[in-house]
Each structure stands twice: as C-alpha cells, then as structure tokens.
Amino acid sequence: MADKPWKQHERAVAKALGVRRNPNTGEHRSDIDAGPFVIEHKKRKRIPALIVAAMEQAVRAAGDTKTPLVILSEARRGVKAKRFVVLRFEDWLDWYGPSKIPKEAEVTK
16 A cells, blocks of 8 residues: 555655654654654645745845744733744754754663
8 A cells, every 4th residue: 555645755854854754553652753853744735825925034034144934923812822933844954954863872872
C-alpha cells in the first residue's frame, strides 16, 4: 500500500533534519524527534492566507541580511495570550539543520 501524502511529507522533513519519523502506533508521541526539538507536522493543501501574506511581508522586509519571522498572537480579554513563531523551513534549517541537531546518543549523555 502506498504511503499517505502526509506521511511522505513527514518523512521528507525528517530526512532533511537527518533523523527518522516516528511511526504512528497510536501512542502519544511526536511525529518527529530531532535532538532537543519535538516536531508535530501538519500537511495542508493551503496554508491560511493571513500566514502566507505575513511571511511574504517579513521576507520583503528582511532582504538578504536578516531572517524573516512571523509571530502569531491569539489574544482576548481575560485569557492569557498564546503566541506562535513561524519560520520558513529553509530558514529554520539554516539555524538548526542536521549538522546542529545532536544525535540521540549525544542527547542522552
């Protein structure tokens, strides 16, 4: 049986990071473990337009010398704000790619 598209994408991300995708066994665990990072991967046909537009704006402002970054905030009265950081995957790889992620043996030392 062929892999589902979401599984293929998880494998591609894990490979780019130099690690393996965790199999889906019904247990509560991350899709990908990469050194100090626990990665939950979500594949969608489209990323919400608000996020795409915000990243495009950040990319334009960053030029060739800075890393574009988007921070999403959910805030309403009486509830603590939730904030999320969004980076392009290629920028994240530049910062934390496979050469910078400790292998499992190094993490447990």
